[in-house]
Amino acid sequence: MRIAMIGAGYVGLVSGACFSDFGHHVTCVDTDQSKIDALNRGEIPIHEPGLDTLVASNAKQKRLNFVTDITRAVGEAEVVFIAVGTPSRRGDGHADLTYVYAAAREIAKAITKFTVVVNKSTVPVGTGDEVERIIREENPEAEFAVVSNPEFLREGAAIRDFKHPDRIVIGSSDARAKQVMAEVYRPLHLNTSPILYTDRRTAELTKYAANSFLATKVAFINEIADLAEKVGANVQEVARGIGLDNRIGAKFLHAGPGYGGSCFPKDTLALIKTGQDFEAPLRIVETVVAVNDQRKRAMARKVAHAFGGNLRGKTIAILGVTFKPNTDDMRDAPSIPLITALQDMGAEIRVYDPVGMEQARKVFENVTFCDSAYDCARGSHAVTIVTEWEQFRALDLKEMAAIMACPVIVDLRNIYAPDEVVRNGFLYSGVGRPQSVAY
Ligand code: NAI
Structure with a gap:
């Protein structure tokens, strides 16, 4: 053919x-x-x-x-x-x-x-x-x-x-x-x-419905994570507990900094617009978009929380800027509004991503681009893990602690066990786990 x-x-x-x-x-x-x-x-x-x-x-x-x-x-x-x-x-x-x-x-x-x-x-x-x-x-x-x-x-x-x-x-x-x-x-x-x-129209709608449903799962588990932090529960175990139910499914139930990327943000918006045009509003998707938008700044506040809410004079190292691992795609990446919010709060930003640096240089202003995770962490007051690249999963925490100005890890992807990080002398903040804020 x-x-x-x-x-x-x-x-x-x-x-x-x-x-x-x-x-x-x-x-x-x-x-x-x-x-x-x-x-x-x-x-x-x-x-x-x-x-x-x-x-x-x-x-x-x-x-x-x-x-x-x-x-x-x-x-x-x-x-x-x-x-x-x-x-x-x-x-x-x-x-x-x-x-x-x-x-x-x-x-x-x-x-x-x-x-x-x-x-x-x-x-x-x-x-x-x-x-x-x-x-x-x-x-x-x-x-x-x-x-x-x-x-x-x-x-x-x-x-x-x-x-x-x-x-x-x-x-x-x-x-x-x-x-x-x-x-x-x-x-x-x-x-x-x-x-x-x-038929053709059904196929067209199926794609938007699929992406909006997955975005809804992400926004949902993120709100459960916020509640878990408040009530002392563990969102990862809740996700497993509900995800093993075949009617729910385990995927897209990872709490984190909110969805981004080249598809979910634009596709949820486009579906909302279609709903409005045809007088069949998609109120759930509208809420999902609002919840997800607010989340990026909320994550910046999570970083600021480690410093009593004030980031003036603080240097924040950002590990991972692509919207997910194994791509160089930066379109609508959560790192973008997150970094803007941190800069608004007065922070100096250092950035490292295993493959996204070329794209990152086109997107970010007034940040320092670094050559490795350790280069990025050097002299910083907090390391914030934004994208869960494999190479960030086993950082030498002792070395990190030695080169940072202040040993704080804000783990927005929950890739570390809090007690392990704290044992290495860090203050640790994750997402939706009982030890989420271990200071
Ligand atoms: P992209 O921006 O990476 O690629 C689009 C390409 O089309 C560009 O290289 C552009 O130069 C080229 N182009 C534009 N107008 C053209 C024309 N008249 N003739 C020839 N080439 C032209 O976009 P991407 O990410 O591949 O997305 C394409 C579509 O697939 C979008 O509708 C997107 O929503 C959808 N999609 C994307 C997914 C993803 O993961 N990126 C997954 C599923 C669907």
Whole structure:
């Protein structure tokens, strides 16, 4: 099968590489010339474990290539995926569909035969209808069907998630398109991943509902963590106690600094907007967004609490700035509002992240960028663990205590046992555990 993948970002590049690994011929198209040049030099523009070898081996076997010119890629393809960004629109929180519609116009001009146009980007209900209208308007002769096929992969585990998804959702009422999609996903289906066929609008809504539900779990457990701190209970054990119930499930019940990243914040907002537009308000999701927004500053207050609420003259070391481990993605990372809040309180900030430093330099101002966790901790009054990178899980606490101006650890991911840290001479603050504040 010949596939064109429009957009070679986190989703397009991973999907394109995985499809080619299954034996399809994939051309990834991106308007960003520097990205395509880098890929053609064998450089991967994002950090995603395993992606470099996957891309290299499939590019070598000529099943995967990278271009900026859409015409030939679409002209030769039986299936064209749209995997461009759908960020929040500045000012109102609706999904910005500019890139999707621009891609649709380009695709329309390049269609030469019956083509299945698949929306993999996360888009509001009705976007498929608009993509269909645009293509028809641009090229009235075109033979095509528009399908919704939302993507559920997670950055940091994207290849595994793509190759072994919990489910594949395909939204279309066109019999020919469904047959083509079944062929595209046949290798995954044989891996026993179920395919859910539905109509296009249902598929579009399913993606937003999934992300908003997961965001709700995170916001919920964070509020339980706050209560646990007040009543002397342990949120990790509560999470285990409820998560072992199959009806609830164990995932997304880790208390922490609130969700962030390239999907949850924008997708919850976009769903709220759709709800408002259709007079079916999503009050639970509205509350989740508010709770999550407030959490970042609350975490800054947690740091300040160690110093009687005043951070003037204090240096805070931030370990981990990407929104989660194993990615360099800083979009809407919790570290951003957290660091702003700490700076507002007068703190000097030092920052270290194992792979996110290049992105961090584009985002943060007036912070000191460091070369390692220890370099970051040196001379600081508190170390705050914001992203739970593996390499932060076994820091040499004795060494840390020796190089810090004041031995305080604020562990926003609960990756340390409080008593172990306190035994090493630290003041320790975690999230939602009885010994959360051990000073
Ligand atoms: P991204 O920003 O990493 O990549 C988008 C790419 O599209 C960029 O390289 C951009 O240059 C390119 N592009 C924009 N307009 C184009 C055009 N007209 N023609 C060709 N290329 C064009 O975005 P990301 O993270 O890959 O997200 C893509 C979509 O997938 C979004 O809707 C997102 O919500 C969704 N999604 C993202 C996930 C993630 O973990 N990042 C997971 C699941 C869904």
